[in-house]
Amino acid sequence: MRNHLPYQISHIYLHEGLSLPSLSTHDQGNYLVFWWHDVALGHVFVAPQQSLTETSYHDKLIEAISPAITFYKNQAKMSPTAWKEWVYQKKSLALETRLNNLFSPVSQDAIPDRVPIAAVICTRDRPSQLQNCLSMLLSLPCRPQEIIVVDNAPSNDASAEVVKQFGEVTYIKEPRPGLDIARNTGARDAQASIVAYVDDDVTVHPLWAYQVWKTFQDPGIAAMTGLVIASELKTEAQFIFEKHWSFNRGYTDIFYTPDFIQATLSQGPPVWVIGAGANMAFRKELFEQVGYFDELLDVGAAGCSGDSEMWYRILIKGYTIHYNPRAIAYHEHRREIEGLKKQIFYYMRGHAAAALIQQRQQKAGYIRHLFWRLPKQYAQLLKSGFPNYRYRHKTLFVEMLGVLSGLNYYFKNRQHARQ
Template sequence: MEVHAPYHISHVYLDKQLLTLPKLKTEQQGNYLVFWWDQIALGHVFLEPDQELPLTEYLQKLAKAIEPAVNQYANSSNYMVDWQQWIVNQKPEDWAVWMQAILQAHHSQTIPNRVDISVVICTRNRASHLQRCLVMLQELKCVPVEIIVIDNAPSDDSSHRVVELFKEVLYVKEPRPGLDIARNTGIMKATSPIVAFVDDDVEVHPLWVHQVWKTFQNPNIAAMTGLVIASELNTEAQQIFEQHWSFNRGYEDKVYDSNFFSSNLHHGPPVWEIGAGANMAFRKSVFEKVGYFDELLDVGAAGCNGDSEMWYRILADGLTIYYNPRAVVYHEHRKELSGLKKQIFFYMRGFIAAALLQQKLNPQADYKRLLLQVYPKFYFLLVARGFPRFRGRSRTIWAEMKGIISGLAFYLRNGKHSSIPRNQTASAKRKLTTAEVVTN
């Protein structure tokens, strides 16, 4: 039986450690280094198990890993220099002065204690995860005015009992199963102009809420996503997910707008690149304009991908989505291969269903090309490379292919039916009355 070495995650704070080599255990263990300057994540690097790393090689890897983010911050501050030479030549003092200068605009001088944001957590039968998440949210440097827990078709009262420990948290029991159903219930219960979603299995960075709030200080931003960093990489399943299916969308700011949408329309806008549902937020007014989450795309229905489908509609309406890598959460990936394969199956099933629904909304979005041309070639090569052992990336091939076929079949059966709640109509409000609301 093949044994997979765990990867230890180290957060390297360059503003304190500068250019010194971190102390790493390498024997029978890989390392995943995440580089920070104070509260700003800049990049990461994987180091293979048993890989010894001399200082010169470490500095080369460091410079390469943080180059895209550092260059963006330097360009935005109009202060670009040949900073890599300070790293290669080991001149930490000069580099530190320059780094402080280019990042100064992104360090908040004053942080409000409380901001007008509703944070929605959709959960089901994961009381221990939920409790940890709620503790962290209430210990942030900047807290939201409202936290709402949507208990989605629970089989017991464990989540309710956890929420009872937190006086200011609103508990809503939603009896209809489905993540997008739960999200829509959370939106309709939220009272703040900004609605942020976070998964119950994430840890939030101390400045997460503040960074979400800062993003929406730009009135042109309709929605945002943030950086998702793995919290654990101990198992093969977690490593496969992070290396091939990661929620991490990088360390640079990104704008997704009408230009992004129109330039990618004829080969299908890759809206899945925008972010992850584990770390996203919206102006509440957006849902009145483009509709609520499509409940047809729930796990147990199409699969998932309700978040990507929502981003598609937002962009199709000419609105802007912003990726802010300073809004950080840490996600716990599934530990077991069986769980990962199930997750990937539903990802692909939901992705195909969502893509075909998007093309139905806009026939110019040529997602069929992915299904008929790109994917057959891609998976033929993937199977050929993985044969006969199917290790690493190849572990999930069959789950992916089954998901694609299942998603296509689902669309053919259900594609004519639209389940997107467009606004808070009387019908939508009647649905909400099925949810049991408890205020502590």
């Protein structure tokens, strides 16, 4: 069986040129992310040994960025143009004039040094990742007003020693294990009116804090999620995750309102599509209105999904969540298959438990989702993956075990579930 080949991530800035970049394809694949200055527009996978001509490259480029260009064009109420032909003809000047006008509503003229948000990092026994994360946050051209590290049931003082190196960072030791417990501790301690969460294994775009703050300048927004781009795709596990479990929710703004719940109520609202807990933020006052993260869904307990259950609660209470793709984080996926399988097991364990908790809050189609659609989906995947079970099919058995484990966990602990 041929070994999986790594994928090289290349960030292509279209304002710098439209020509086919120099790509090595013999012993690697390529993952291309397209940008116009600070706005991410789309991405494309180029398989190993897949050769590209100038024309085929432009075909893939146009297909990848068309949804974002159309979205921004509609937002700006601009008439259609021949921008696709300009790409093929490499008319950089014409394209630059047009796209600069197109993105002017989301461009930044003056960026403040700090914005009044609290960045909360929940960590546990990962001092090297924490050090990198704090160094990165403190080097941003626009920094959060507060940075809070919640050290979640640590086995030693390594993280506390790391935080001592950064005088502006608040350290909180939370002895009770659980990600949602740590999230709640950070939210309660934050002084800023906006609470943003960052995983200790992510880096963020230089304008991340600014974009988070800017999102909440709309008084109708109660919470937000942002774009998450893979930072590495060297291993098979990382490739599988990005292809089939990606945190990337696209390159166009989405506003999730209570209508989203009503429109999908019969199928079980898929709140897990709203974003990723690695890049999310809330108005602090919102926690008093809808409650804090459900600690029944912690890693080590149900598994996870505390973030998606929170989004469900926010929407059924009548609030709006904004997915803002200009607030960007880069996530380091797990490198080993066993680590990926463990991650996916807990994803599905938490998914099942959260779905039943959400069902109790408002009757929806989660029972049908768990006991009809998911089994049907897994039956089809088992059939299509037989007998080798490669790539997407490698995690099938831990996924199914995770669902069963989540159901068992919920029924054992349902008396403690949020009413």
